[in-house]
Amino acid sequence: MSRRGAFITLTATLVIVFGLLALTQLTGTTPRLGLDLQGGFSVVLEAPAGTDPDVLDQAVEIMRRRIEALGDVQEPEISVVGDRTVEVQLPGVTDRERALAAVGTTGQLEFRPVLAVSPIPGLSPVFLNVEVPDDGSTTTTTTVAGATTTAATTTSVAGTTSTTEAGGTTTTTTAPPVDPWEGVILPEGVTRCDIVDQPGCLDPVSGLTRVTVPGLEAFLATDFATGGGIAYHTGPARVLGSDLKGAQAQFQGSATGAITGQWIVVLDFTEEGGAKFAAVTAELAGFAPGDPRRQFAIVLDGTVQSAPSVANDVSPETGISGGSAVITLGGSDDQESAASNLSVVLRYGSLPVAFEQSSVESISATLGSESLRAGLIAGLGGLLLVAVAMILYYRALGLINVIGLSVFGSLMMVIFSALGAWQGVTLTLAGVAGVIVAVGITADSYVVYYERIKEEVHGGRSLRSAVDHAFTRAIRTILTADTVSFAGAVLLFFLAIGSVKGFALALLIATMCDLFVAVFFTRPAVALLAQTRLGDGGRFSIRGATGLPTEGKQ
């Protein structure tokens, strides 16, 4: 290697590496720390064996949306690992219960036939399901009915001006002496939560089902928060989310001569789902057009998303057969978002998977920062020891090694900062361990090279030629050995899961940095050093390290 070439290479390397380091420092980019280094909450969820990978991806998408709804999470990390495991990492989250609820519960999508619609927004139809007593107290019934009716009108008026959220509550409290539950007939298997707390029970205040059970009738409403709040009495779920293959929002043009096109959602059922859907629509088509019972409610997590009625031309004999169906929404612009929302709910709303929480872990922020501190102290201490040992062994060459390690360290810092900022890669404790191991591998590259120089000098070469010759020989060994490390790291990265992955990534990056430093730093640096006084004079020089006297002295 020529002196000029060595000088240019060396300068360029140092400028690039330290320039990049300065850049990351100036822009405030630091490596993103993993959960174990900054504290937080992590859950590992496991789907039953044989779950479709696409389904897992959908589940991850839904969880991401729910976690974003939590608000206080900075950069959640949700990933599918292995073939049926989802790992959720929420750095900085302290509210365990809420985090668990966000990722743990499955969104259950159900198609339920509508049995009745409450004429009063916000009032559960269960309160209308009142037994008419025979003992002449008809007045009571009428008062109840009257009270609720008047109350309803007030609610709807109030609803336009103020919150409608407590609609059900205000309705019942307007007639204080009357217990809304008096005389109410509950469907079979359905209980009141304040009497028998079981799945499918009714909230004592709103009279709505808290958690739906597919096999039971339910009292459900559209989302209160969005205003509206139409309450439905629905039958048991007839078609489940898992029966649905897909759903897509489309704009249907006015080919048939209609004035405007219409937004539609096309449903695509599985074979089994198609049969179920045909059966239920056949039943519904038996009701006269306009009857509320011609509707079916699309329910996600206990909220009615939509309740389309079966079209008038559907035959009560066959229902809607053929495995697909169309929900027509309308032509206006806001129907566009309604259609796409509905299709998203239909597509992703349901997780046909019941996840099991196989690991729940929360790491306190204190412990996280302590681990980080320990890792840093250990790393620096280790580097210092390595530096001392190398200088003792190899003298001037050892100095190059120390600078080389700092080049290596800067490079790692830059790469991890960049990966953290662009790819969201986090540095975990296992990663730190990988880096520390890599320090050993890097140092070894020097040792291999330096021992080679010693050998070549012993073999009788001049120092300058020995330095060059040794490198071509040493890089062969370094390449072979690094290939082994590299292959190991790559395979671990792609095949392993959990913390092993973080370790593998650190090792992978470190191995590449090692080669980079060997070729672009160590080689020119040693070549230059060999041409200075530190190369060939005195005990501290390269020749001194080889244990042979200076050429001049012989």
Place this chain on the structure above:
Amino acid sequence: MSLWRDLYHGDTRFDFFGLRRRWFAASGMIVAVSLLALVFLRLDLGVDFSGGTLIEFGNTNGVSVAEVRAVVDGSGVGSSKVQQVGGTGIRVQTAQLSLVDEDRLVSSLADLLGEDPADATRQSVGPTFGGQVTESAVRALIVFLLVIAVYMSWRLEWKMAGAALVALGNDLIFTAGIYAVVGFEVTPATVIAILTILGYSLYDTVVVFDKIQENVQERGDRHTYGAIVNMSMNQVLMRSINTSLVTLLPIGSLLFVGSYLLGATTLREFALALFIGVATGTYSSIFLAAPLLGMWKEREDHWIKVRHRLERRGVAEEFAPHELVGAHAETAAAVVAASGAAPRPPKNRKRRR
């Protein structure tokens, strides 16, 4: 000339190959003891593998382990393990608890220790996840070994790949054996560490074999294979020692800082396995892989012939003049051949210029 000087200059003349039976016996014994320990003592699997609930608190007020145990036992969570970890830390390990029970235990522990419940590090693991991590790691391992075997067969030769894998097996069994004997807990960090050991052990062996291959190419059949192995080993001995030392330094620092100064348990667990693994990795590549390779190669027709030929000439020594490399190798070898291949004493050659 002291041993140190010889080492430093690569002038040692240890008979690694000649004493192979001794090393094999030692390795065999270690492996046998390790296997026995694994069978009878079993590995102590951490919660990540066996499932369970783990709660860790700082213990700045210095509450005794016995007091903590009393609280844990009093809370009716069944069998439990209470440990002091690091300098100031308490770790409680139980069977997997329900969220409610876990919260209750955490708050009663927080009361006792005078810590904030939010500062607890807790982990609740079902029995299957750890298995999955291990399973994926083992699968990765097998693929890795196959790939490496192919690579080494191509880059070096297949017998080298075989010998390297045997040495690797030795390291893994030995490390696992130590865990079984001492009763250290096996955690995911241990699995990672073992994977590292694997990489490191191979790396070390590759460096040694690379040297052997180079020497074989350079000197061909002027020496027996055993002699070349010996020569190569002595040449790379300093490198092996240096590298191991340099690798062990940061790991040792990790071990020391992790376990005694700051009580970061993951670091300690990791460093421990690495420390043992790197040490055995160095041992096995020098004392196991290389002699094994030598023995294997000496059985090849070619090398048997070489040995016979050299024996007839009375020069089939276990040592070859190993200092002659590079451009001077050819002339030096010629000199050696002329002088009946007698190994030159290193001292003479040193002043040779």
